[in-house]
Amino acid sequence: MSIRQQQSSLLPVPTGALQISDVSEITPASTGLNSHSSVPKKTNTVKFSLVVPTYNESKNITAIVEVLSSLLDASIPEDYELIIVDDNSPDGTWESAQALMPEYPQLRVMRRTEERGLSTAVIRGWQAGNGQILGVIDGDLQHPPKVLLQLLSAIERGADLAVGSRHVEGGGVSSWSAVRRFLSRGAQLLGLVILPQVVGRVSDPMSGYFMVRRSAIAGHTMSPIGYKILIEVLGRGNIDQIAEVGYVFQERREGESKVTWKQYIEYLQHLLKLRLSRGRIGRLQQQFPIGRFLRFGAVGLSGVFVDMAVLYLLHDPSTLGWGLTRSKIFAAEAAIINNFFWNDAWTFADMSSQQRGWRKRFKRFAKFNIVCLVGLVLNVLLLNILYNTLGVHYQLANLIAIALVTFWNFWINLKLSWRVTESDN
């Protein structure tokens, strides 16, 4: 690859969980720039990764890259990266951005073609970034770029999160209609009712202009819906100190806002989801994935029916009339195949989608099979101990054994058969 090509190549789109890695885990390959070189370079951590999410901003892209670069070049030269994350805009924003790369060495461009949406765009950009501080700014120049420097220094002075706010001193909106102001404040109020401990921590929870210390969100899986990424960061991160800097939300000069009624619905969904995950059930869920376990149980039940049906077909004198042991072995294996199919497509669907291909699938199947067979042995063993040694009634003993083995099967399969490893990504 020639140097020029290398300079203008797009960032690979991270896949899998929306989780930021620790700075210490950053490898040179994650920049996408030297993934083909055989000599591993030292990790290239920088102070600041600034993500600019864009959708149809081709009229603004040159101006925003120019102004952000000159600001940051003057204050932290070469110690930052500017990451444009474009969702394959029909107006070719990503192409215009890519064309600027030779001129701006700190500029990176990501073009997403599968996943969409503002919040996930921001997280994917941060994932690809190597900064100790992660920031976001709109790509339409509505956020005054200079405020960046104030936000940066707030973090350097110890804040975990620095938020550009329209509702503190020095903040405001340029010429919003009464209706728009009302909607914006209404949304904030709704947030205060549903999620007071999160939304109430900042004066402008709707802000899309902020930065956060990487260590405050690293390792936490994000799961935002829609536009309001700040709420997600506040809700799931380890945010202790918060700083706010006033800014005046500028009018858009070029292009159009992407906000429609859909964003209001998504906002409500997002609030409710965060609320649930922070409630008692959510906390329990972090220790034990209840939903997944229930699905696993339902699949197990379907397996019992498969087992019974196959046993009948093979063993019953009115059908094939095979010997009992031989029939049972086939019946059990049929149940295992059935269960694997449903678990792979449903119970652990999110995990299998990260490990595509027939070979990986077969590996999961082989592991599942072994785990279930060991489970069967355990089942017989437990039944014997409970019945013969502890004198438990045989039906009750069987029930206890089944329950324990179901837990075993679930847990080992979760951690062994479907576990996503580094090499899967």
Ligand code: GDD
């Ligand atoms: N990659 C990507 N994907 N970018 C998107 C998408 C998307 O689906 N939707 C919007 N963007 C980009 C836009 O191109 C722009 O750079 C930025 O995200 C904000 O989108 P706008 O549509 O301009 O939003 P706005 O001006 O109404 O809202 C702004 O103000 C709010 C405060 O009232 C944003 O800054 C919000 O984040 C902020 O909360």
Ligand code: MN
């Ligand atoms: Mn805008």
